Amino acid sequence: MDKYEKVFELAKRRGFLWNSFELYGGSRGFYDYGPLGSALKRRIEQIWREFYVIQEGFMEIECPTIGIEEVFIASGHVGGFSDPLCECMNCKEAFRADHLVEDVTDAAGTLSAEDLTKVIREKGITCPECGGEFGEAYEFNLMFKTTIGPGTGRQGFLRPETAQGMFVDFQRLSRFYRDKLPFGAVQIGKSYRNEIAPRQGVIRLREFTQAECEIFVDPRNKKHPNFERFADKELVLYSQKGQVKGESFRMTVRDAVKTGVIAHEVLGYNIALTNEFLTKVGIDPAKLRFRQHLTDEMAHYAVDCWDAEIETDRFGWVEIVGIADRADYDLKAHARVSKTELYVYVEYEEPKMVTRFTVKPNMGKLGPVFKGKAKAVADALRQLSEEELSKDEIKVTVDGEELTVSSDAVDFAEETVKVSGENVIPHVIEPSYGIDRIFYGIMEHAYDDENVAQKAAESGLKGTEEAGKESEAEGEEETRLVMHFASGVAPIQVAVLPLLTREELADPAKDIIARLREKNLLVNYDDSGTIGRRYRRNDEIGTPYCVTVDYDTLGDGTVTIRDRDSMRQIRAPITGIENVLYELIYKDRAFESAGKPFNF
Structure with missing residues (x-):
């Protein structure tokens, strides 16, 4: 088995991931998260909220997962969200046509x-x-269609991304933030894409979880107020020029922005923030890079985009986050389709005298001629140039129809006026996280099958009582499966293990569990099998620390704390044990300082 198969075998056996609808033969592109998988996924999401909601101050909203057709006409998904499909005429299997030709042409995409x-x-x-x-x-459109309401109803779609809800709510969000740029909103939720042939586990799903942030910024100022926080952070960048040469390089965020590799400070800051989040939740920094989209692959809405990519055993480099500068595409598109202006009024520090070209449609003359279309005609006139307005007959297009307007129905002139501010259409910076892909990346990067003897020697356990306890696991096996999860995301953070299934040991163990849960730690009680086998079970699910209650506990009030990664053990008092473990998990406390190491 390759690493992908090993990870999925463990994931299914230990309750991280299960095939959906397995009772009925399953369906590609869908997975159930089991008890441990759900816990791990929720921890990833919660840490994401800590980064973006608490630290960055971008409030979370929640929008429907079904959208009306107009939303996706404006976003471009109705007309341009498709993949090339090819079907076998014999077995009727469907495949991505561009994937079929990847090995014979470099231009497949x-x-x-x-x-x-x-x-x-x-x-x-x-x-x-x-x-x-x-x-x-x-071309096969990837959106799931639905009908809203009974009968023929209204055309709707399951959303292919969470972003559009935040654009549609822009006016409300702007008022919430008192029209002060920059501001942002986040959303975590399900999105849906009717993938043609999903064959990559949770890397490509038909129903998946996104965590997206839309940051609305003043296009005239893309400096970031907290840029210095990450300015000297080195990132592995795979720029457009680097891809031509076939090589990535390390560069500080400051130098990348200064030299134009990264377009501006806001984009650079958010790329670095993405790096900070991914490494915190357990992505291996040595298998992480940021790749800039090539010109011919840039999405229709983006002026620049960088992907956080992780290296995987089977699929090579896989995108897990996209950080895009969407400019003003989205707000302009929704303004056009909804016929509602979407902007923020930005006041100047001091009023300015400005000479500007003004157009004043005469509604008294337009109304009788164009009736219900008069306002739309007036809006169209305001978009014309002086040259176009100087003609005897003025042409405008409204709802696809060309209309003629008499020159006496509109006045225009240049005038100098004092202005206190201007209407600004914000640009949007969007970090978009694929939670399911991040979940898999953490699983693969955490997975290890270690040689027990070698690990014991590295940790100084050879010939010790600790090594003896370790050897109880599964007989005298040579390897152990271990998930090296970051303590903050581990689905079970502490396992409490009474040495024997006896009441005098179970009672203090359950008391410890109650105190750990008061600290909001994820705790498991395990009294089944030998202590060595229980260690191995917890290694496999990535439990960072095991607490063993034994007969010494009854005598001196101490317990054994075992560290998953090193397999080392220390004795620590029960009194305050909840604080010790909390600090080990969340405060980076050194394991050796948590108690007294065993003396042999």
Whole structure:
């Protein structure tokens, strides 16, 4: 088995991930999170909230997962959110057409459906499942359609991203933040994409969890007030130029912004903040890089975008976070479709005298001629230039219809006026996190099958009583499976283990559990099997610390605390044990300082 298979085998056996609908044969692109998986996922989400809601001050909102059609017309998803699909004419299996030709052309991601069909035919590419021939490739929209209301109802879609709700709520958010830029909002929730052929576990799902932040900034000032926090942080960058050379490089955020590798401070700060979050939750820094999108792969809404990518055993480099500068695309698009202006009024420090071109439609003349369309005609006139307005007959387009307006129905002139501010359409910086992909990355990067003897020697346990206790696990096995989760995200943070299943040991163990839970620690009680086997079970689920209650506990009021990673053990008093473990987990307290090491 490769590492991917090993991780999934452990995940299914220990209750992290299960195939959805398994009782009925399952369905690709869906997974259930078991008891430990749900706990791990929730901890990832909670730490994300600590970063963005508590530290950054961006409040969380919650929007429906079903959206009306107009929202996705404005966002571009109705017209442009598709992948090229190709179906086998024999077994009827569906495949991404661009994935089928990846090995024979470097331009797979840029080819049209028609061009992909030509490549498949010319290269004789056949179905990987049965060897059958493929039909014509065509564009397949990835959104799930639904109907809102009975009968024919209103066309709706399951949202393909959480972002649009925050754009639609922009006016309300702006008022909430008292129209002061910058401000932001976050949302964590389900999104849905009807993937053509999801065959990569939780890397590609049809229902998945996103954590997105939309930061609305003044386009005239993209400096970040807290830039110095990360300015000297070194990141592994894989820029557009670096990709041409085929090499990534290390650079501080300050130097990257100064040299233009990263466009501006707000983008640089948020790339560094992403790095801080990912390493905190357990992504291996040695397997993390930030790759800039190439010009021909940039999303339709982005002027610049960087992906946080992690290295995986089976799939190579995988995107888990996108940090995009969406400019003013989204607000302009929703303003156009909703016919509602979306902007923030920004006051100047001092009023200015400004000469500007003003257009004044005469509603008294437009109303009788255009009736219900008069306002739309007036708005269209305000967008015309002086040259266009100087003609005897003025042409405007309203709802796709070209209309003629008499020149006496509109006045225009240049005038100098005192202004106190201006209307600004904010630009949007968007860090978008794929929680399920981060979950898998943490699982794979935490997974290890260690040689027990070698680990014992490294930790100075060879020939000690501690080594003897370790050898009780599963006989005298040579390796142990261990998940090296960061203490803050581990699904079980402390396991309390009475040495024997006897009441005199169980009572103090349960008292310890009660005190640990008062500290909001995730605790497990385990009294089944030998102490060595219980250590191994907790190693497999990534429990950072085990507390063993034995007969010495009854005599001197101390317990054994065992560290998962080093397998070392110390004796510590029961009194204050909850504070000791809390500090080990959340305050980076050194393990050796938590009590007295065993003396042998």
